[in-house]
Amino acid sequence: MLACRARALLDGRAAPSLDDVAALAVPVLKHRMALNFKARSAGLSVSELIRNHADKL
Numbered sequence: 001m002l003a004c005r006a007r008a009l010l011d012g013r014a015a016p017s018l019d020d021v022a023a024l025a026v027p028v029l030k031h032r033m034a035l036n037f038k039a040r041s042a043g044l045s046v047s048e049l050i051r052n053h054a055d056k057l
Helices: 002-010 018-030 037-041 046-052
Strands: none
Touching: 002 018, 018 046
16 A cells, blocks of 8 residues: 555655556565465466456455
């Protein structure tokens, strides 16, 4: 949430929007998630997983 607020402020807005959340979802979540064995063996990456489920965020 802090990254979203910072992005909004850098754009000259007082409050973040859903566009800020969507733009920062992959870079922020990428380093916070780990794949389980099933996902790794299926050849998935964290970035793919986030992008495939971004509409549910």
